[in-house]
Amino acid sequence: MLGTLVHLSFDALVISAFLAGVRRTTGLSPALSQVPNKDIRQLLRSYLEFGEYIFDFAVVIFGRSSSFERRR
DSSP: OHHHHHHHHHHHHHHHHHHHHHHHHHOOOOOGGGOSOHHHHHHHHHHHHHHHHHHHHHHHHHHHOTTOOOOO
């Protein structure tokens, strides 16, 4: 039970970070204005903001690693 909960939480984290990456590179983001319930809309907004935080954290960690290089 606990393993399943951890697995689903990690999956949700990866999806949120992926959506943050899509937003950063393309400017596309989910249309939260179409969600009718304001509480759910706020929950989704917080979920996406957490993905932004994780994305930024990963960029910092990868940037400090010698295993990654920046190409432009």
